[in-house]
Amino acid sequence: MSTTPAPPDSAVRTFIHDQRSAFLADLSDWLRIPSVSADPGRADDVRRSADWLATTLRETGFPVAEIWETDGAPAVFAEWPSDDPTAPTVLVYGHHDVQPAQLTDGWHSEPFEPQERDGRLYARGAADDKGQVLFHLLGLRAHLAATGRTAPAVSIKLLIEGEEESGSPHFPALLRTHTQRLACDAVVVSDTGMWNEDTPTVCTGMRGLTDCQIDLYGPGQDVHSGSFGGAVPNPATEAARLAAALHDENRRVTLPGFYDGIVELTEEERALFAELPFDEDAWLRTAHSRATLGEHGYTTLERVWARPTAEVNGISGGYQGPGGKTIVPARAQLKLSFRTVAGQDEEKIQQSLRQWVATRLPAGIQHEITFWGATRPCLTPLDHPALRSLTRAMGRAFGQQIRYTREGGSGPAADLRDALGVPVLFLGISVPSDGWHAPNEKIELDLLFKGAETAAYLWDDLAAHWSAN
Template identity: 45%
Template sequence: MTADGELNAFLAAHLSEMLDGLKEWVRIPSVAAVPEREHDLLRSAHWLAGELRDVGFPTTRIWPGVYGPAVYAAWCETPGAPTVLVYSHHDVRAVKDENWDQTAPFEPVSRDGRLYGRGTSDAKGQVLAHLWGLRAHLATTGRGAPAVNLKFLVEGEEEAGSPGLARVLQDHAEELVADVVVFSDTLLWRAEHPGLCTGVRGMLSARLEIHGPFTDIHSGAVSGVAPNPALELARIIAQLYDDDGRITLPGFYDRVEEIPETRRAELAALPFDEGDWLARTQTRSIGGEAGYTVLERLWERPALEVVSLAAGDSAGVSRAVIPSVAAMDLSIRTVVGQRVHEVADQLRTWVAERVGDGFEYELTVSTTTAQEAYRTPEHPAVEALARAMAAGFGVEEVGRMGNAGGGPADLLAGSLDAPVVFFGTGLLEDNWHNSDESVRTDLLLAGAATLAHLWGELSRTQL
């Protein structure tokens, strides 16, 4: 049997064990930034630390965060080999139990080649792929320690914007020294065409409240005279984009770089079909900035989304009142070149210029949890990962893609002075942050195989 065959056979033989472990972990409702789940986050951290010790890591630590603890592990017994830090997270998004159809969120079930449950794909499944990839690497090479010096940092508050990560990186700088970071909280393009992610967009969140009457007022008493904050908010929302799909904040595009032709060619090489995209994402239609393809808009251009709206009696029996307050939450996705603090100022200026004189407003911009965009530099680790992915997924070559979401990649790269490469096992159709989240079990195997190959590839690569 070839080395690849032996590795794949090992992982296939342990698939049930891998899934049983993931189910056990998913049953711990480690929801981010919810006070009543604080103890579950600690239980989740201890569960992972135990699994890391079971794999063989001689050093494991649990470090406190703002909302949830981070898990650290180190196995550095290969002098002269590169040091690799694996980053991911064990906290999960909040759930609406009543919207789940396949199973309850924290009662994982296997069905039709998928495992359903909150965190199966984002990102507990990705962490488990790492553990089983390492087990396969050791078992099939006969090594007593990884071919690289390996460290893990799995935080417990990524879904809350990683508010404590900067402090963790500062307080534990010596323990976290690495030559390269493998960031495992991202997506693949397609199961049969696993693109290699080379960058993530930045993120800035904001909340705008428009205040009209001093209290909710019966519309029959003051209709047509009183200021209606819901209408004012609608008027403001209508101005966020122009007719070409461009965001209207002043100076917003000043630092946005044009997409290089080489990058456009990389994205164009990915197989894309509009009908397939709509089916996989359940997005109904395609919009966005004129002059760019769907994938360019997703990964190389900025965006702004209204992610929540609230005004009046949105639930229960209507009181037929003009609401005193209307509010929206915004999520702004930035690209390399932009800086989130500048975008925050642009938003403040834009709102101040547009809110009508008959209203008051309050704008809150979450700069403490904002994240800068990041692009992986030209680095030997990228090609090493591409070779590992080709071997792990059994394909001849691996395309290049991006990630429409964000993450603390720029923070990690800057704090550790190390490049970040991305590898995850998620798909668009895994329903991250939504109901019925799931992961394809064959991709967990392919991901674990990729990671088993990666440690050997990196050990032979001059970083």
């Protein structure tokens, strides 16, 4: 899928360069608002962040910019129709809430007082996700200035959530309430990143997630292991047996039907992953691990991006204090999570786990399984014309071939896809060193402005090459 990037548009680059200082001043103003959705004491700040964005969108030229209320924190919606009624409509998703941060966490400067140092902007939310939301506004303005348009080449909508860092608890309901207003032909998610500073990439998929807790109950109380051990069922032993039985000798998940329907990696995708400059030793250092291990027949990147997994997140039961205590414990607990890929059904996996556990436990062990919901996987086909437009736009901005990645984590992209029935594209320019959720979060300014340039080119390319109808 390699192509020679088109040359950049000097008018776009000049506009972005000339607006650099004003843009960074605006972004810094927004970053000073500590919109921490997880902290009830910051609820007013989260609302202030939404108000700031809605006002800025109106000043940018959006004829519609609204605050959408939820049972939690507010979201922001904006809309700017194209003057071409046949042009596709694109919805840009991001979030304006941020993770908690304070100087004593290890920050080198106040986390909500942005600092520009060595070509980087340091502040909570600089990369995740305020910077990546705001570059769309600069890109749109550059698009209009370079083309002389008074409206964008495609109809653009924005939905900027206020609770992503708290698990998006009210996001599905928000989508259901406003499905008609959000109607579009494609979604662009700008809450992801690239491989690194020198290797620009487009993410094409995220895994889904379902996780649970299994509580096991044996004797009515802890009992003496000398008097009763080996003659009554031990819930801690059964928790360990369940954990051990979760994978076979090839590290494949043993739940019946677990792999049914999955979208397998194509040879083209495997080849594209293999092109990436992956340093496994460096990756292991990041993982704080001594060796790789996983499903046989797949590389490390394939395992974390494109294969489903089952993980034991925690196992507990019985005596945990110093020294020994010779008991058969009364209870034990197992916490599991399953990362899913395209084609899997989280509800079927939950049902399979219920049946699997029930058939493996002996008489005398009672159990309860509690699931905490599910997030569905999301995958963009490599041959989708909108993805090709995004790849061309990014290649034009960066002046080099764009490669493809996926992400092993999960997010709300599938909620958007399922609610709106359209493909999801990922446009993110953050890099691993940006330190999402960590002290000294930053954004590389050169990449931030490349993101704006990509957005400026994207709208023309979509209008020219893709008719969603």
